[in-house]
Amino acid sequence: MDTKLIDPTPFLGDRPLPSYRTPPHNIEAEQALLGAILVNNKAFEKVGEYLRPEHFFDPANARIFAAVHKMVDRGQVANPLTLKAYFEQDEDLAQIGGADYLARLAAAIVTVQNVEDYGRIIHDCYLRRSLIEVGEDMVNTAYQHDIDVAATDQIEEAEKRLFDLASTGDIKGDFIPFERALKAAIDSAEAAFKRSSHVTGVTSGLRDLDSKLGGLHPSDLLILAGRPSMGKTALATNIAFNAAKAYMTSGGKEGAAVGFFSLEMSAEQLAMRILADQAEVSGDKIRRGEIAASDFPKFVEASQYLSRVPFFVDDTPALSITAVRTRARRLKRTHNLGLVVVDYLQLLRGGGTSSRGEQNRVQEISEITRGLKAIAKELHVPVIALSQLSRSVENREDKRPQLSDLRESGSIEQDADVVMFVFREQYYLERAEPGRRPDESEEKYNDRYQRWQERLAQVHNTADVIIGKQRHGPVGTVRLFFDGNFTRFGDLDTTHHGGYDE
Numbered sequence: 049m050d051t052k053l054i055d056p057t058p059f060l061g062d063r064p065l066p067s068y069r070t071p072p073h074n075i076e077a078e079q080a081l082l083g084a085i086l087v088n089n090k091a092f093e094k095v096g097e098y099l100r101p102e103h104f105f106d107p108a109n110a111r112i113f114a115a116v117h118k119m120v121d122r123g124q125v126a127n128p129l130t131l132k133a134y135f136e137q138d139e140d141l142a143q144i145g146g147a148d149y150l151a152r153l154a155a156a157i158v159t160v161q162n163v164e165d166y167g168r169i170i171h172d173c174y175l176r177r178s179l180i181e182v183g184e185d186m187v188n189t190a191y192q193h194d195i196d197v198a199a200t201d202q203i204e205e206a207e208k209r210l211f212d213l214a215s216t217g218d219i220k221g222d223f224i225p226f227e228r229a230l231k232a233a234i235d236s237a238e239a240a241f242k243r244s245s246h247v248t249g250v251t252s253g254l255r256d257l258d259s260k261l262g263g264l265h266p267s268d269l270l271i272l273a274g275r276p277s278m279g280k281t282a283l284a285t286n287i288a289f290n291a292a293k294a295y296m297t298s299g300g301k302e303g304a305a306v307g308f309f310s311l312e313m314s315a316e317q318l319a320m321r322i323l324a325d326q327a328e329v330s331g332d333k334i335r336r337g338e339i340a341a342s343d344f345p346k347f348v349e350a351s352q353y354l355s356r357v358p359f360f361v362d363d364t365p366a367l368s369i370t371a372v373r374t375r376a377r378r379l380k381r382t383h384n385l386g387l388v389v390v391d392y393l394q395l396l397r398g399g400g401t402s403s404r405g406e407q408n409r410v411q412e413i414s415e416i417t418r419g420l421k422a423i424a425k426e427l428h429v430p431v432i433a434l435s436q437l438s439r440s441v442e443n444r445e446d447k448r449p450q451l452s453d454l455r456e457s458g459s460i461e462q463d464a465d466v467v468m469f470v471f472r473e474q475y476y477l478e479r480a481e482p483g484r485r486p487d488e489s490e491e492k493y494n495d496r497y498q499r500w501q502e503r504l505a506q507v508h509n510t511a512d513v514i515i516g517k518q519r520h521g522p523v524g525t526v527r528l529f530f531d532g533n534f535t536r537f538g539d540l541d542t543t544h545h546g547g548y549d550e
Contacts, residue, residue: 072176073105074169081166082112083153086127091160092120095167103174111135112150128154175213182209208370250304250387250430253290255539256526260515261466264291264387264430268519269421271393271460273435273449274470275442279511280434281313281391282321282535283470283528287432288389289322292359295386304386304429305358307379309372311395315361321535322359326350330533358383368397369419373426380427388423392434393460414459421463435460437469447476451516467517472530473507510540 084091096117104110115134119126128150135150186206190199249263264270264287274280285308294303310318324330327346329339360383362375372390379385390396398412398419417433424431437453449469454460461467482500484493511530515523529538 071105071180072173074173075106075109077166077169077173078104078106078109079153080157081163081170082109082116083155083157084160084163084166085113085116086131086150086154087157088160089116089120089126091163092116092126094164096120099167099171103171105173105177108149112153178213182206182213185209204368204371204374207374211370211373250291251294251302252287253294254287254526254528254537256528257287257513260521260524260526261518262521264432265465265520266428266430267425268430268465269417269424269463270430270432270466270468271435271454271464272432272468272470273437273454275437275449277475278470278472279530279535279537280470282530283511283513283537284389284391284432284434285318285321285535286325286537288387289325289357289359291387292357296357300384305379305383306360306387306389307376307385308359308361309367309375309388309390310361310363311365311367312391313363315363318361318363319354322354323347323350325534325536326354328534366395366397369416372396373419373423376423376427376429380429385427386429388427388429388431390420390431390433392436393417393420394436410459414463417459417463447471447473448512448514449516461517464517465519466515469514469516471512471514472510473512474504474510477504477507511537 081095099113101110101114101117104113112131112135115131116126119130124130131150186202189197189202189205249261249265249268251263252258252261272280272284288306288308291303292306295305296303308318327343327350329343329346360379364371372388376385376388393413393416396416398415420431420433423429435454437449441447441449441453448471451461451467453469454467477500480500482493482496484490509530509532511528513526513528515526517523527540529540530536531538
């Protein structure tokens with residue numbers, strides 16, 4: 049049978065043959081980098097921190113770099129002679145000259161001064177290839193129409209991969225001179241001196257708490273924990289709103305724009321709490337509709353004021369730590385985010401999709417707390433995360449919480465810069481009204497009942513914030529005023545019995 053080559057012209061006409069796009073790479077930079085390191089192993093120190101074998105486009109160059117990396121780590125000399133035995137039988141290397149390829153790499157180098165530039169070029173090409181891969185996967189996944197995977201899940205997965213790529217792609221981390229860090233510390237102290245609140249961080253709006261903490265410091269992860277009905281959400285809301293209000297009234301000199309992730313309550317419920325506090329109308333009465341016509345002007349006046357406060361609420365349920373990070377970064381870019389609040393930590397999801405067994409859940413909480421700490425450091429803002437306490441508190445005579453009461457306490461306690469507990473003794477005393485014992489005289493019962501009433505009067509409308517851990521300062525207890533009608537925390541006026549100092 050007579051075979052002839054097929055002429056493509058009738059099929060393509062005057063159109064040129066389609067060109068094939070090769071992924072971004074620079075073989076010359078790879079060869080120059082390897083040659084420089086083979087000539088002088090000290091050159092490896094300039095790129096060894098971030099450059100990996102998988103960053104190379106050519107598989108042979110990747111294997112050479114991996115062997116060099118291993119030998120340098122062992123303290124051995126890596127040069128064409130010491131590496132020759134490793135690559136004499138390497139088939140991929142044989143195609144380009146075998147072990148002699150190593151000698152040619154070293155012989156072609158004139159200077160090792162440009163090693164850092166070569167490393168950056170190789171790493172940049174790798175990032176570009178990774179971006180192409182992410183983009184192609186996004187397109188292919190979107191075309192699949194998998195009924196079990198929503199489009200929003202695909203977006204979150206893509207954002208996670210991009211963020212991971214950005215994190216691993218950061219090659220700028222390095223030692224900084226202490227002089228620069230010292231100057232930043234002095235600038236922070238000077239700024240605190242000039243502020244009316246005299247705190248180095250974001251003000252909580254609570255005098256005694258600011259005094260103990262020095263404000264809410266950028267890059268810190270603060271855990272605010274408590275049993276149900278202790279008021280941890282109310283305290284976090286008060287702190288967040290006080291910070292946002294201070295930011296507005298000071299023109300950005302104090303306080304912070306706030307991002308509040310409310311995974312438990314809806315944005316409407318949270319707004320109702322703040323409105324009740326500002327309008328001084330009981331939230332209980334608002335929910336039951338027991339409000340007077342005279343209360344509506346208060347609502348209008350309060351809402352006009354509140355609408356100007358830089359307080360942003362995200363009430364999406366079951367958010368992943370990846371989504372929190374993405375949305376916080378977006379708010380930082382658009383509204384200069386200065387404080388993040390998460391209510392509450394146990395309702396967040398980790399990045400994985402593993403089943404929630406006890407062991408997996410502990411690992412997931414570890415991932416979440418590390419993620420929250422990473423957000424604080426990356427965005428240079430304080431992050432307040434609320435946390436539930438275990439039921440072991442209820443089984444003790446002394447109900448005051450401690451660090452061991454934190455659920456999955458290992459990772460939470462380890463990653464947090466500050467751990468605070470909200471404790472209201474009034475809550476427990478009201479539910480422990482003494483009854484008369486069968487063999488007790490009336491006189492003894494009355495004496496015991498009177499002591500209970502006296503103790504209840506002492507703790508009425510008060511709350512304790514117990515600072516169980518503070519990486520940069522003292523631990524201890526701060527007493528606050530608490531008004532349950534308006535779910536409001538404030539400074540406790542200790543100079544007058546039952547007084548309240550706004």
